[in-house]
Structures are given as structure tokens and as C-alpha cells.
Amino acid sequence: MFAKAFRVKSNTAIKGSGRRKLRADVTAAFPTLGTDQVSELIPGKEELNIVKLYAHKGDAVTVYTSGGNPVLFELEKNLYPTVYTLWSYPDLLPIFITWPLVLEKLVRGADLMLPGLVVPSTGLPQVQQGDLCAIALMGNRAPVAVGVAAMSTAQMLASGMKGKGFSVIHTYQDHLWKSGDKSSLPAIAPLAVDPTDSNEKKVDLGLHGNPRSLALEGGESNGKVPQPEASEDTSSGALSQDSVDGKPLQEQMDELLQQCFLHALKSRVKKADLPLLTSTLLGSHMFSCCPEGQQLDIKKSSYRKLSKFLQHMQQEQIVQVKELSKGVESIVAVDWRHPRITSFIIPEPSLTSQTVQEGSREQSYHPPDIKFLYCVPANMTQLFLESGHKKGSALEGSEVRKIITDYAKRNSLVDTDNRNLVKLDPILCDCILEKNEQHMIMKLPWDCLLTRCLKNLQPAYQVTFPGQEPILKKGKLCPIDITLAQKTYNKKVTVVRNLETYGLDPCSVAAILQQRCQASTIVSPAPGTKDSLQVQVQGNQIHHLGQLLLEEYRLPGKYIQGLEKAPKPGKK
Structure with missing residues (x-):
């Protein structure tokens, strides 16, 4: 139409x-x-x-x-x-x-x-x-x-x-x-x-x-x-084997929920972790204990909500749950001697599961090695010619300092009366001084000379992933940017950008967050960019994002921006 x-x-x-x-x-x-x-x-x-x-x-x-x-x-x-x-x-x-x-x-x-x-x-x-x-x-x-x-x-x-x-x-x-x-x-x-x-x-x-x-x-010649x-x-959130043993889906989900709960308490939660937010137990521990090929979805269980499930576990005296702050429940005690925990056998991953995990991007991810570099611009090529570097050459900060020091000594620019000062020749004047300074400043201290030189070079960075060739990119390194956006009726969404720079697949990150946060996710083009994607998650999920990026992907915190906007935990 x-x-x-x-x-x-x-x-x-x-x-x-x-x-x-x-x-x-x-x-x-x-x-x-x-x-x-x-x-x-x-x-x-x-x-x-x-x-x-x-x-x-x-x-x-x-x-x-x-x-x-x-x-x-x-x-x-x-x-x-x-x-x-x-x-x-x-x-x-x-x-x-x-x-x-x-x-x-x-x-x-x-x-x-x-x-x-x-x-x-x-x-x-x-x-x-x-x-x-x-x-x-x-x-x-x-x-x-x-x-x-x-x-x-x-x-x-x-x-x-x-x-x-x-x-x-x-x-x-x-x-x-x-x-x-x-x-x-x-x-x-x-x-x-x-x-x-x-x-x-x-x-x-x-x-x-x-x-x-x-x-x-890619079709074959036979037309198929x-x-x-x-x-x-x-x-x-459906189990991939929902009809293999003839059990109703709800009953299977109840069994899976209890299995992940006992697995988390036996192998992941420690006494030092208590009090533990119930949301953290689910998002950071129980989801991670879900067997390969299955997906935990509380809404498809007979309990419908995590709070009702934990009430049932409290009635069995496995855990003790308290509301330490208004509307926020935490697990304050665990009976690790309870027969259900002591008798629980942690399932061994299948051979297929191990193979999938070894080959998957999420499990094999290693953070890249990042070096901050400086590129030689056209107006500074004369200063770097003697050291064999051309326009566009990428150098580390230590290399730049050595080249400037050697240049000053080789051209007898170190002040004989005060060796902390460097005399500026025409090449240095053109490279580091503004036009209105060239007839006013004749000498500069070493630290000021080096600082000005680094400032006038073009920023660049080199990203090296394990087993791959280094990737050189000009410009400043953009950190992973986490922001909160306000939607209608005061609803919030968490938006994550610049994942690709660090070798992370936005679609994979979105799938993990969807499972852990039990919230809808959308992957869409990032505004103002050509090839970059952004991940949008319903609600304030910065806490889960921080755990994923810092603890599992082991990315240094200096490369992540916006973690301070995570919701504050309730007072203990």
C-alpha cells in the first residue's frame, strides 16, 4: 500500500x-x-x-x-x-x-x-x-x-x-x-x-x-x-529438550530452577558473600550454573517469581531471606550442611558442551593488549626525519622522548649555563610554538618541551588480540560507554556502545544480558556512527554489565565509562 x-x-x-x-x-x-x-x-x-x-x-x-x-x-x-x-x-x-x-x-x-x-x-x-x-x-x-x-x-x-x-x-x-x-x-x-x-x-x-x-x-545447482x-x-526461555522425557515444561523448569539453585550454593556462593542480594544470586550465579543447551526462565516455572521460589527454599530451611532495605531482599544465611546441598552432585559438562565452550567467543575471550601511541603529523616531520620516521609513523611515548632528547643533544641545544633548559631552533619553534610565541620564547625546560611535543602529535592506539596481528587506529581510544536513557513514564534503559573496539560482539553481549537480567534487549546501529552497534537493555542493568565486563571478560576498568551509574545496593 x-x-x-x-x-x-x-x-x-x-x-x-x-x-x-x-x-x-x-x-x-x-x-x-x-x-x-x-x-x-x-x-x-x-x-x-x-x-x-x-x-x-x-x-x-x-x-x-x-x-x-x-x-x-x-x-x-x-x-x-x-x-x-x-x-x-x-x-x-x-x-x-x-x-x-x-x-x-x-x-x-x-x-x-x-x-x-x-x-x-x-x-x-x-x-x-x-x-x-x-x-x-x-x-x-x-x-x-x-x-x-x-x-x-x-x-x-x-x-x-x-x-x-x-x-x-x-x-x-x-x-x-x-x-x-x-x-x-x-x-x-x-x-x-x-x-x-x-x-x-x-x-x-x-x-x-x-x-x-x-x-x-550459495544455492546448489539442483535448485534446492x-x-x-x-x-x-x-x-x-524454553528448554531445548522440553518433550524428551515426556514431562510438562513447567515441571522441567522447576527441576532446572532447583538444580541451578543448589549448584550455585554448593560451588559459587561463599560465606563471605553474605548478605547476598537475591538478584545477584540469580544473575551472577544461578544463570551461570544452567546446563549447556538449556535456559532458565523462572516465569515458566510453577513459582513464577524468584521471591516465591526463595520462600519455598526458606521453608525447607536451606536459606534465610530478609528484606534488609525496603523492597530489596537478600540471603542472609545458608545451611551448607543441609542434606539437599550435601547430597547434590555437581553435573559434569558433556563432551559436546566442552567443545562448544572451547570454540565459543564468550568462553575463549581474552582482553586485548592496548598501547597508546603518537603519530607524526605533516608539520612535525622535519623534527623526526633524522631518526628515520616519516609522516604518519606511530611511536610510543618513550620513543618520542628519546628522539627529542637525542635531537637536542645532537644539535647542541642544551643550555650550557642551565642544563635543565633547551634552546629552541627554527625546527622546534615551528613544531611546538604558537605563532605569537615564536619571537618571545627562546628556551624551554625539558618537561615543558616534551609535554608540548606530545600534545602536538596526533593520538593513536594499537589493539592486539591474542594470536592476531596488531591493529593500528588513529584518534583517541573510545572507552566502552554505558549510559542510562529515560523513556516514557520514567522507565529506564541501559545503552552500551563501543563494544567492537575491544573485540566484543554486541549480539553475543545482548544475548547474555537478556538471559541474566531477564529483560528485553535490542541491538541497533549506534547514532552518529557508520558501522558501530549499540546494545539496549530494559532497566538499569549496569551492575550486571560491570560483572560481565570486569570479572568475566577481565577488561580493565579504565576502558569502561559509566559504571558509577549502577543502582546503589540497599543498606546492610
Whole structure:
């Protein structure tokens, strides 16, 4: 619908009564949204506009914009979310997965045909004909399109996955998306996808309006689609073996929760650690004890909350929990002689698990060796020529000092009356003095001479990772920057930038934080940069970030900025 430019008829601000009506309409159209989420989407005081426009085919559309971005649009009395809204609430609509190469065709106005869907091992979402659905790409849960199901899930399967599956209404990169801030597609933890019999599917994706088949990059000559490996479901928290032993998922999660709890108390928590915040027990100890291939999610257990689980453990007299400050619970005592702890056997990691850990980036990460250097600029080349260095040469501070000292001695510039002073010849004057100083300053102390020289050189740094060639970069070294951003209704998010400089993969860090903090994470392009990504975590998670970067990745604190903004622990 928005594949071509539209014509705007009017753009007006929405008043209070209009906001209340819109909130009621959103609640009715999307009942899965909570009251707080509806209030975030339709704020009470922030700018909210209603834009009436005509699509290129003449359809009258009403668009609601907030903060400069279109968040909802209304067509024939039906309310639809935009991709901007779905990126904030990715589970708002049932999500169907397609291949990345399909996006280009959808943006051009094509509908999505059933042969273009990726069928996960868990099956397709259950929808009825006419239901509103989201379409995402393989490997990323961030929706790229909004469409209406052309048939029910049962009809899709009965048809042998042939025919039109969805009438696509709005896509990422169409003109409605372009009317906003044009933010890039974020990376949201993908759903587990294991296409069944996918290697028997033909490359022809059957896109409506384009009968030509699409050859996926790297495809074989027989026309079969090579499948990528299934992605781990880092958001659902489901056990990877949830049906192997026939136990309900909730029962399995209860067992896993108790296993991680006992494992943490037996091998990680020491008496000196007490009192220990319950959140620290979960985030820093229990998650680390989770077996490879499984994911701990308290919400999927019968306890639902950590506090209820710990109350149960306190009733068994394993631990003692107290609220040492208002709203903050801590473990103040542990009975390490309790039979459940003494009889617990710490599971040995499997051979496969060890192999995965040895090959994984997180487990094998070693902090880089960083050297601060100085590059010779064009206006100082004469000073460094005698030592064999050219423009752009990178030198350590000690090398610069030695070169300057040798130059002064070799050219007899050391003052004979006061050997703490150095006479300035024309080359030194041009290199270190300002224009208004060149006829006023004839001599300088050694320390002042060296300080001025280092200041006028260009800063640079060299990063060396174990087993790799050194990487030289000009400019100042940017530390890992941790900031807190304020969202609507006083909600906070933690934003981390510059991870790539230190060899850290933002997507991997986001996945770890999502698990430990039990909070949603988004990886998106960092503002004002070309290739850098930033990680955004819901809430103030600086404490968890500090533990991850300082204790596990062993990065020196001088390379991390913003750790002082961590929430203050309650008084003991």
C-alpha cells in the first residue's frame, strides 16, 4: 500500500479526548497489550498527531504519529501497527518467518506466497483467515512487514503450502517507514527455527506479481535451498529438550530452577558473600550454573517469581531471606550442611558442551593488549626525519622522548649555563610554538618541551588480540560507554556502545544480558556512527554489565565509562 509515495491531506495534533478514544481503540484491537504499554504507545503529554493521507491507489488512510514516527494507521476502520511499533512490541502479532531475499520484493509491493515461508519445527502460528500478522526474516525476530492472512493456518497446511499466504499492507523501507526517523532494522533475538524438509523446497518463492524464481546466494545447482543452522531461542526461555522425557515444561523448569539453585550454593556462593542480594544470586550465579543447551526462565516455572521460589527454599530451611532495605531482599544465611546441598552432585559438562565452550567467543575471550601511541603529523616531520620516521609513523611515548632528547643533544641545544633548559631552533619553534610565541620564547625546560611535543602529535592506539596481528587506529581510544536513557513514564534503559573496539560482539553481549537480567534487549546501529552497534537493555542493568565486563571478560576498568551509574545496593 505504501510502496509508492502518498499525498498528505492534513496533519493535526490530537487532543485529550482523542487520545483517550485512541487508547480504547488500541486496547480493543490489541488485547495482549497491557495498560502501561498502551500508555507508552499513546502518551498523555508527548506530541501525538493524526495525519490523513491518500495512498497512491487512492485509499484514504489515517496515520497516528508519536515522536515523529508513525506508530499506527487506520484503514477501512481497521487499526494496524507500523514496524516502528512492532520493534518495541515484537510479540504484538503472530509472527511468520521468511527468507531475507524476500524483503526486497515485499518492499516493492508484492504479497507473500506460502512457498516463501520458513516452517519451524514447532509449527506455524495458529491464525484465522483475515487475522493481522507480522512477517520477520530468518534469524531476526524484528518484524519487517504487516499483512493480513489470506487463509487460516489449517488451510495453509491443507494446501500443501501453495498459494498466497498474506496480503502485505506495510513494510520496512516503504514510504510510511520513510515518513519517520528511518531507523534501521534492530536485531531482536530470533525464534528457534528448524525448517522441516526444507532441503526439499524449491528456490521458487512464488511471490505474487513476480513469477521469476529467486536463487538464494550459495544455492546448489539442483535448485534446492541451502538452509542456515537453526538459531537458539534466547527470548522464550524454553528448554531445548522440553518433550524428551515426556514431562510438562513447567515441571522441567522447576527441576532446572532447583538444580541451578543448589549448584550455585554448593560451588559459587561463599560465606563471605553474605548478605547476598537475591538478584545477584540469580544473575551472577544461578544463570551461570544452567546446563549447556538449556535456559532458565523462572516465569515458566510453577513459582513464577524468584521471591516465591526463595520462600519455598526458606521453608525447607536451606536459606534465610530478609528484606534488609525496603523492597530489596537478600540471603542472609545458608545451611551448607543441609542434606539437599550435601547430597547434590555437581553435573559434569558433556563432551559436546566442552567443545562448544572451547570454540565459543564468550568462553575463549581474552582482553586485548592496548598501547597508546603518537603519530607524526605533516608539520612535525622535519623534527623526526633524522631518526628515520616519516609522516604518519606511530611511536610510543618513550620513543618520542628519546628522539627529542637525542635531537637536542645532537644539535647542541642544551643550555650550557642551565642544563635543565633547551634552546629552541627554527625546527622546534615551528613544531611546538604558537605563532605569537615564536619571537618571545627562546628556551624551554625539558618537561615543558616534551609535554608540548606530545600534545602536538596526533593520538593513536594499537589493539592486539591474542594470536592476531596488531591493529593500528588513529584518534583517541573510545572507552566502552554505558549510559542510562529515560523513556516514557520514567522507565529506564541501559545503552552500551563501543563494544567492537575491544573485540566484543554486541549480539553475543545482548544475548547474555537478556538471559541474566531477564529483560528485553535490542541491538541497533549506534547514532552518529557508520558501522558501530549499540546494545539496549530494559532497566538499569549496569551492575550486571560491570560483572560481565570486569570479572568475566577481565577488561580493565579504565576502558569502561559509566559504571558509577549502577543502582546503589540497599543498606546492610
